[in-house]
Structures are given as structure tokens and as C-alpha cells.
Amino acid sequence: MKIPPGIPIYGDITHRDKKCRQESSEQQEYFLWLKENRPKLHAIAIHPKNEGARSFQHAASDRAQGSMNTGASDIIIPALLPFVCEVKRIDHTLSSMRGEQVVYLNAARDMGAFICIALGAKAAIEATLAWEFKNKELIAKIAYK
Numbered sequence: 001m002k003i004p005p006g007i008p009i010y011g012d013i014t015h016r017d018k019k020c021r022q023e024s025s026e027q028q029e030y031f032l033w034l035k036e037n038r039p040k041l042h043a044i045a046i047h048p049k050n051e052g053a054r055s056f057q058h059a060a061s062d063r064a065q066g067s068m069n070t071g072a073s074d075i076i077i078p079a080l081l082p083f084v085c086e087v088k089r090i091d092h093t094l095s096s097m098r099g100e101q102v103v104y105l106n107a108a109r110d111m112g113a114f115i116c117i118a119l120g121a122k123a124a125i126e127a128t129l130a131w132e133f134k135n136k137e138l139i140a141k142i143a144y145k
Contacts, residue, residue, distance in 0.1 A: 001088060001095040003117075004102045007109075010127040011119025013092060020090040020120075027074055027087050029121035038128070041077055048072040071100030073108070073115075075124060080138060082113040083131050090120035 003009060027047060034042040077083035086105060088095035097117075109115045114131045118124035 001092045001097045003092070004097060004105075007102070007105055008116045008127075009119065010116055010130070011090065011092075011123030013119070015090055015119070016093065017091045018094065020094065023074070023087050023089055023095065026089070026121040026124070030075065030087065030118075030124040033121065033125055034128070041079070041128075044079070045075060045077045047074055048076065071098065071102075071104035073101065073104060075118075081131075081135050082108065083128065084108040084113045084115045085124055085127055086117045087121075087124055088117060088119050090123075092119050 003013065031042070031045065031047070034045055073084045074087040075083065075085040084105060086097070086101055088097070105115045105117075114134065116127045118127050
């Protein structure tokens with residue numbers, strides 16, 4: 001994966017491991033952590049399912065209803081300050097970053113969201129903690145009452 005400029009990256013970009021887990025496994029681990037440690041955030045967090053086999057008619061219907069934005073990031077927490085994170089494999093050289101994913105992240109940042117790319121679940125958790133720290137007063141008032 002070519003690292004796009006201007007988008008914060010969490011994780012070790014020098015790490016190499018051809019046997020590292022797939023992105024889907026990393027996302028599952030992250031959502032499990034979120035459920036166990038941040039249940040109020042877990043209740044609103046989403047992973048848009050933008051990929052996968054669909055018939056032409058199904059894809060057209062999904063697009064028309066706004067449910068298919070192929071650039072949408074893997075983790076979206078629609079809070080007052082949204083958290084938008086694209087998850088990649090720990091060894092980022094085994095992942096790819098499509099142009100529409102970069103466009104989506106930049107558009108989310110331009111609208112005020114906290115954006116990032118996380119190399120694995122641990123990096124996504126680190127990004128979540130950084131987002132919370134940056135907005136600790138706001139998040140404390142809303143999410144942890």
C-alpha cells in the first residue's frame with residue numbers, strides 16, 4: 001500500500017509479516033474490544049459493507065439508497081466529533097488503498113471528523129484512545145455517563 005500524504009497512520013509502517021491476519025480479522029478484534037471496553041461507542045459504531053459479490057441490480061439499488069459508498073472507511077463512529085478509520089493489515093505492504101478511500105477520508109476530515117489509517121486492531125484501538133484523549137471532555141460528557 002502506498003501511504004497517502006496528510007492522513008495520520010497508527011501502527012508500525014516498517015513491520016513486515018507475510019503471514020499477518022487479514023483486515024476482516026483485525027476489524028473483528030477491534031469491534032470486540034469496543035464492545036467490551038466502550039459499549040456506548042459500540043452501540044453506534046458501524047462497518048459499512050461496501051465490498052462483496054452482488055448482482056448488478058442489487059448494487060444499483062444499494063447505490064440509489066445511499067448504502068454503497070465504495071470509499072467509506074471500515075470503522076465509523078458517528079459521534080459529535082466522528083471517528084473515521086480505515087483498517088489495513090499490520091504489514092501494510094500486503095494491503096491496498098483505493099483512491100476513493102483516500103477521497104472519503106479527506107472529505108470526512110474536511111467536515112471535521114477525526115480520520116486515520118490503522119495498521120491492525122491494536123493500532124485502531126490506539127487511534128480510538130487518541131481520539132478520546134483529543135476530545136476527552138466532550139466524550140466524557142456524552143459517552144460515559
